[in-house]
Amino acid sequence: MSTASTSPSATLSQPSSSAGALGVRLSGVGRTFDSKVVLRDVDLDIAAGEIVALIGASGCGKSTLLRQISGLDQPSTGRITIDGSPVAGIDLRCSVGFQEPRLLPWRSLEHNTELGLPRGTAKGEGRERVRELLRLVGLGHASGLRPRQVSGGMAQRASLARALARRPGVLVLDEPFGALDALTRLQMQDLLLDVHSAEPTTIILVTHDVDEALYLADRVVLLGADPQAPADGATIRSITVVPGARPRDRGDATLAHLRVELLDGLGVSAHHSS
Amino acid sequence: MTEKPSLAEAPAPDSGAGAPASLHQYASTYGYSAAGTEGNLVREPVRGERRGGQGWIIVAGLVLPALLLVAWFLISALGLVPEYRLPAPQSVWLAAVEFAENGTLATHIAISTQRVLLGFAAGSILGLALGALVGLSKWGSAFLSPTIGAFRAVPSLAWVPLLVLYIGINEDSKVTLIAIGALFPVYTTVAGALRHVDPHLVELGRAYGLGRLQLLTQVQLPAVVPSIVSGLRLALAQAWLFLVAAELIASSMGLGFLLVDSQNNGRVDRLFLTIILLGILGKTTDALIGLLEKYLLKRWS
Known part of the structure; x- marks a missing residue:
C-alpha cells in the first residue's frame, strides 16, 4: 500500500507534501444553546495528517464540534486553533463535507467541484485541478453530468472532490457516508483512505458507525454526557488509539475487541440480552 | 471489484x-x-419518445375547440338561438375579414399587445426587485412586507379613478395599471422562493467562503430561477386581465375598447371576435413563456 499511496500524488500538478496538513487544537471548548449545555470542556489535540473519528449518541454535539472547527459555529467557551492560529468565522484552511452531497443541481459535477477552488485560482489551473480530483474520486467519465443524473455514491464522491479542491489543511466530514448503502459505504471508506494518501490532510470525521471509525481512524474519540449528570452536557468520555497501520483488515480480532468496548461506551451491548 | x-x-x-x-x-x-x-447513471428519456408524446397531446388539445366550433355552427344554423344573441361562426369570420382589410384589427391588436408588454415588463422588474429585497433581507422583509401586503390587498381596479385623476386618460395610466397587476405575482413568488432556498445549499456556500454577493449570484438566484419564471407566467396572465380592465374603462383603441364599442353598436359578431382574439393572444404569449420555462427548468434544476 505504501508504494501505491505515494504514486498517485506524483501526478498531481502541485505534489502536496505532508506540510499541507495542519494540526488542530481544541481547549476547553463548550457550547450552550439557550442555556442548555450541549458540550463542555472538550480538550483535544489533533496532529497534522491524523485521522480522528468522533463518535457518540445522537445529539451529543459531535456535529456542533465539527461546525466549530470549520467556523460555521462559534464555541461559547474555550478556543479552537488550527496550526496555532485561532478559528474566527468561516475558516478556509478547513473544508467541510456534509452527510448530504449538497451539490448545486444546476451545475455539472465538474462545475460543482470548481466551487471548492480557492478564490482567484486561474481558470486553466483550476480546470486542471478539478479534472485531476474527479479522476481521483473515480468520476473522470462523469464530470459533465448533473447531480440528478448520478447515484448517491457518485454525488458524495463529487462533494469529496469539491472539499479537496482547495487543498485544505483540515478536512472535516460530518457523517459523510451515513446516507449511502452499505456496499457503497465500504467503497467510499477505501476511497477516503486513498485520498488521504494522495492528498495529505488532517481528517476529522463524525460517524455513527463504530466499524467505520475503527477502519479509518488513528484515534476514535467517544463523546457523551456523564450518565450520572446528563444535564452537564457532553464531553470526551474516552479516546481510543486504534492499533495497526492502514489499510486494516475489517475482520481484525483486536478491532473486534475495541468495537465491543466502543459500543459499550455508546450504551449498546454487543450481545442482545433480555 | x-x-x-x-x-x-x-x-x-x-x-x-x-x-x-x-x-x-x-x-x-x-x-x-x-x-x-x-x-x-439515470438516463434521460430519448428525444424521439418525447416528441411523439407531445404531438399526440397537441392533437388532443385541439379536439374540444373543434367540437365547440361544430356545435356553435349547428346551433346557429338550426336557428336555436337568434342571430342577434349568437352570431354564426361565419359572420364572426366575416367581421374579422372586414376588420383585417381596413387595417383596424391590426391597430387594435398592436396597441393592446404593446400595453401588455410594457406594463408586464415594468411590473415584473419592480416585482423582482421588491421580491429580492424582501426575500433576502430580514430587515427588508420586516420593513416592507406588511406595507406591500396591504397594497396587494387593495382590489386593483380601485386604483383606476386615482390613476385617471393623477395621470389622465392616456397610455401611461393604462400601462401603470397593468404594471400594478403584473407586479404582485412576481413579487410574491420571488420573495417566497428566495426565503425558502435550501438552507443546506446556503450553508454550503458560506462554508466554501462565498460572500453575500457571490452567494446571491451563484446559489440563491439560480435556485429560484424556476420560481421566477412561474411568477412571470402568472404576471403575464394578470397583465392581459388588467389590460381589458383599463381599456374597458377609458380608451379609444385596443381590444378592450373594441368590446365596449361593439356592445354599444350591438355588434355581437365583433364581441365574439374580440373575445376569441383575447383568448388566442393570451394563450400564445403564455405558451411562449411556457417554452422559456421549459428551457430554464432543464437548465437550472
Whole structure:
C-alpha cells in the first residue's frame, strides 16, 4: 500500500507534501444553546495528517464540534486553533463535507467541484485541478453530468472532490457516508483512505458507525454526557488509539475487541440480552 | 471489484509516459469508475419518445375547440338561438375579414399587445426587485412586507379613478395599471422562493467562503430561477386581465375598447371576435413563456 499511496500524488500538478496538513487544537471548548449545555470542556489535540473519528449518541454535539472547527459555529467557551492560529468565522484552511452531497443541481459535477477552488485560482489551473480530483474520486467519465443524473455514491464522491479542491489543511466530514448503502459505504471508506494518501490532510470525521471509525481512524474519540449528570452536557468520555497501520483488515480480532468496548461506551451491548 | 488488487496486478500505464499509474488508473483500478458506477447513471428519456408524446397531446388539445366550433355552427344554423344573441361562426369570420382589410384589427391588436408588454415588463422588474429585497433581507422583509401586503390587498381596479385623476386618460395610466397587476405575482413568488432556498445549499456556500454577493449570484438566484419564471407566467396572465380592465374603462383603441364599442353598436359578431382574439393572444404569449420555462427548468434544476 505504501508504494501505491505515494504514486498517485506524483501526478498531481502541485505534489502536496505532508506540510499541507495542519494540526488542530481544541481547549476547553463548550457550547450552550439557550442555556442548555450541549458540550463542555472538550480538550483535544489533533496532529497534522491524523485521522480522528468522533463518535457518540445522537445529539451529543459531535456535529456542533465539527461546525466549530470549520467556523460555521462559534464555541461559547474555550478556543479552537488550527496550526496555532485561532478559528474566527468561516475558516478556509478547513473544508467541510456534509452527510448530504449538497451539490448545486444546476451545475455539472465538474462545475460543482470548481466551487471548492480557492478564490482567484486561474481558470486553466483550476480546470486542471478539478479534472485531476474527479479522476481521483473515480468520476473522470462523469464530470459533465448533473447531480440528478448520478447515484448517491457518485454525488458524495463529487462533494469529496469539491472539499479537496482547495487543498485544505483540515478536512472535516460530518457523517459523510451515513446516507449511502452499505456496499457503497465500504467503497467510499477505501476511497477516503486513498485520498488521504494522495492528498495529505488532517481528517476529522463524525460517524455513527463504530466499524467505520475503527477502519479509518488513528484515534476514535467517544463523546457523551456523564450518565450520572446528563444535564452537564457532553464531553470526551474516552479516546481510543486504534492499533495497526492502514489499510486494516475489517475482520481484525483486536478491532473486534475495541468495537465491543466502543459500543459499550455508546450504551449498546454487543450481545442482545433480555 | 470487491477486493483491492495489489499494485502488481494493476494495469500498466497505457500512455507509456513511464510515470507510475496515473490517478485515473489508480481510481479505476479500485473499481470506482467505469464498471462500478456507469450502470447507476439515470438516463434521460430519448428525444424521439418525447416528441411523439407531445404531438399526440397537441392533437388532443385541439379536439374540444373543434367540437365547440361544430356545435356553435349547428346551433346557429338550426336557428336555436337568434342571430342577434349568437352570431354564426361565419359572420364572426366575416367581421374579422372586414376588420383585417381596413387595417383596424391590426391597430387594435398592436396597441393592446404593446400595453401588455410594457406594463408586464415594468411590473415584473419592480416585482423582482421588491421580491429580492424582501426575500433576502430580514430587515427588508420586516420593513416592507406588511406595507406591500396591504397594497396587494387593495382590489386593483380601485386604483383606476386615482390613476385617471393623477395621470389622465392616456397610455401611461393604462400601462401603470397593468404594471400594478403584473407586479404582485412576481413579487410574491420571488420573495417566497428566495426565503425558502435550501438552507443546506446556503450553508454550503458560506462554508466554501462565498460572500453575500457571490452567494446571491451563484446559489440563491439560480435556485429560484424556476420560481421566477412561474411568477412571470402568472404576471403575464394578470397583465392581459388588467389590460381589458383599463381599456374597458377609458380608451379609444385596443381590444378592450373594441368590446365596449361593439356592445354599444350591438355588434355581437365583433364581441365574439374580440373575445376569441383575447383568448388566442393570451394563450400564445403564455405558451411562449411556457417554452422559456421549459428551457430554464432543464437548465437550472
